[in-house]
Amino acid sequence: MLVFTRINTQHPHYPFVEKLLHLSFPEEERRDDEGQRWNTDYNERFHCYLLTDKDENGKEELIGVITVWKLDGFYYAEHLATSPQIRNRGYGRQVMEALKMQFAGSVIVLEVERPDDEMSRRRIGFYQRCGFSLCMQDYYQPPYRAGGKGLPLYLMYAGADEIDSYYPQIRDEIYRNVYGVKV
Numbered sequence: 001m002l003v004f005t006r007i008n009t010q011h012p013h014y015p016f017v018e019k020l021l022h023l024s025f026p027e028e029e030r031r032d033d034e035g036q037r038w039n040t041d042y043n044e045r046f047h048c049y050l051l052t053d054k055d056e057n058g059k060e061e062l063i064g065v066i067t068v069w070k071l072d073g074f075y076y077a078e079h080l081a082t083s084p085q086i087r088n089r090g091y092g093r094q095v096m097e098a099l100k101m102q103f104a105g106s107v108i109v110l111e112v113e114r115p116d117d118e119m120s121r122r123r124i125g126f127y128q129r130c131g132f133s134l135c136m137q138d139y140y141q142p143p144y145r146a147g148g149k150g151l152p153l154y155l156m157y158a159g160a161d162e163i164d165s166y167y168p169q170i171r172d173e174i175y176r177n178v179y180g181v182k183v
Contacts (some may be wrong), residue, residue, distance in 0.1 A: 001053065001054070002052075002095065004098060005049060009040050009041050016062050017048065017050060021081060024079075027145075030144060046069055047067065051064040051065060064082035064086075072169075074107035074170060076109050076110070078110075106159055108157065110156050110157075112134075113151070124154075128156075142179040
């Protein structure tokens with residue numbers, strides 16, 4: 001059974017989490033290590049979850065990481081990565097189902113690349129099969145680092161019939177709390 005364990009940087013498996021974030025996301029799609037560590041240890045809105053399961057022998061197996069922000073009126077799933085050793089074993093879907101159960105009754109929002117290529121379309125399709133809907137409002141991800149470039153993306157959501165009517169509040173809440181952008 002998949003387990004979400006909220007961890008800090010003192011947890012013995014935090015190096016696995018940090019290495020997986022480096023492996024899974026290019027530098028421009030994640031904050032620097034110091035900022036990530038600060039959020040993990042001190043930011044009450046930020047939750048870093050180690051994902052584990054038991055293997056066939058009952059031994060703990062490291063599955064991945066998901067970072068989630070508790071924002072005003074919704075949860076924002078920022079980074080999800082699974083270990084290359086367990087990919088294609090159905091864990092992505094299990095993580096999304098567990099995430100929805102973990103935050104049942106709440107709106108969950110995440111960012112996705114625009115469907116400009118086959119991989120992006122497949123990723124959107126995956127989230128849709130997991131019960132997320134695509135919001136077609138223009139969304140621009142601010143840069144994580146000074147001097148970096150932002151990305152045109154879309155938001156996807158679960159736990160609500162729609163988010164268009166309060167999209168500006170969602171966007172501004174993400175901008176302020178996650179990216180430190182004054183709106």
